[in-house]
Amino acid sequence: MTVKEVAEKLDLSLLAGEDGMDREIHGCYIGDLLSWVMARASSGDIWLTVMGNVNAIAVAALTDAACIVLTESAPLDEDARTRAQQQGIPVLSTEMTAYQAARRIAELLP
Amino acid sequence: MSSLSLHYVVPGDDFTRAGEASSDVKNKLKKLGYNSDAIRRVAIAMYEAEINMVIHAGGGEAFVEVSPQNVEIQMVDHGPGIADIEKAMQAGYSTAPDKVRSLGFGAGMGLPNIAKYSDTLKIETEVGKGTTLYMTVLANR
Ligand SMILES: Nc1ncnc2c1ncn2[C@@H]1O[C@H](COP(=O)(O)OP(=O)(O)OP(=O)(O)O)[C@@H](O)[C@H]1O
Ligand SMILES: [Mg+2]
Numbered sequence: 001m002t003v004k005e006v007a008e009k010l011d012l013s014l015l016a017g018e019d020g021m022d023r024e025i026h027g028c029y030i031g032d033l034l035s036w037v038m039a040r041a042s043s044g045d046i047w048l049t050v051m052g053n054v055n056a057i058a059v060a061a062l063t064d065a066a067c068i069v070l071t072e073s074a075p076l077d078e079d080a081r082t083r084a085q086q087q088g089i090p091v092l093s094t095e096m097t098a099y100q101a102a103r104r105i106a107e108l109l110p
Numbered sequence: 111m112s113s114l115s116l117h118y119v120v121p122g123d124d125f126t127r128a129g130e131a132s133s134d135v136k137n138k139l140k141k142l143g144y145n146s147d148a149i150r151r152v153a154i155a156m157y158e159a160e161i162n163m164v165i166h167a168g169g170g171e172a173f174v175e176v177s178p179q180n181v182e183i184q185m186v187d188h189g190p191g192i193a194d195i196e197k198a199m200q201a202g203y204s205t206a207p208d209k210v211r212s213l214g215f216g217a218g219m220g221l222p223n224i225a226k227y228s229d230t231l232k233i234e235t236e237v238g239k240g241t242t243l244y245m246t247v248l249a250n251r
Binding site for chain 2 (some may be wrong): 032033054061079
């Protein structure tokens with residue numbers, strides 16, 4: 001399943017980084033404390049968070065996450081948007097809570 | 111594979127640029143075809159050290175030596191130093207101010223992450239003088 005397919009199924013809106021929409025998704029990680037996420041998120045994860053700053057983009061890049069999903073309509077900073085666009089890391093938005101979104105993702109992933 | 115010497119200046123208090131040095135090293139290692147697990151460990155350890163320099167020490171410098179066997183990273187700052195290194199190494203210990211915590215930092219996981227993901231770690235620190243981290247990541251653990 002690709003980022004694009006999950007985005008369509010969950011009705012996520014794309015805020016930046018469309019170049020990365022064809023990446024395969026392997027799992028999901030939830031967290032807002034960056035150094036915690038840094039240690040635990042895996043390559044190819046959908047990362048659910050409320051952190052829409054430029055440091056979150058750096059963490060997604062370094063952990064090789066497939067995309068960031070900002071839950072509960074958490075805002076994306078302007079410089080974070082620019083960075084995500086440059087690096088081709090999809091940042092998507094949803095009104096769902098992390099719990100609600102994770103339940104839907106769990107139904108989609110094998 | 112050829113060897114590589116890299117040098118970066120990490121600006122202090124600029125959160126928008128923090129992570130540039132570690133991202134650049136990650137990209138260069140990828141191009142060299144370095145072991146992907148080693149790249150991930152270098153990226154994590156170096157990012158945490160880079161962020162610590164920005165948050166706690168007003169910036170600093172990074173020196174990176176890449177060889178086929180390992181990546182040696184030296185992170186040098188002239189910040190306040192670490193008074194109680196044993197405490198600082200404990201997961202959960204953090205002196206990060208509220209302003210920085212609201213950005214997602216301050217879990218007190220940075221130094222424990224560095225220790226976990228590097229293969230050797232040496233910290234030299236003196237209160238009032240600064241801190242230097244020496245870390246090595248083996249290409250094949
Ligand atoms: N380069 C440094 N100069 C001065 N103090 C430092 C430095 N690096 C770490 N410290 C001290 O050690 C503590 C623990 O560092 P650590 O990286 O583990 O956690 P943190 O930076 O506070 O939070 P996190 O890394 O989880 O965002 C810091 O809160 C700070 O007091
Ligand atoms: Mg830290």
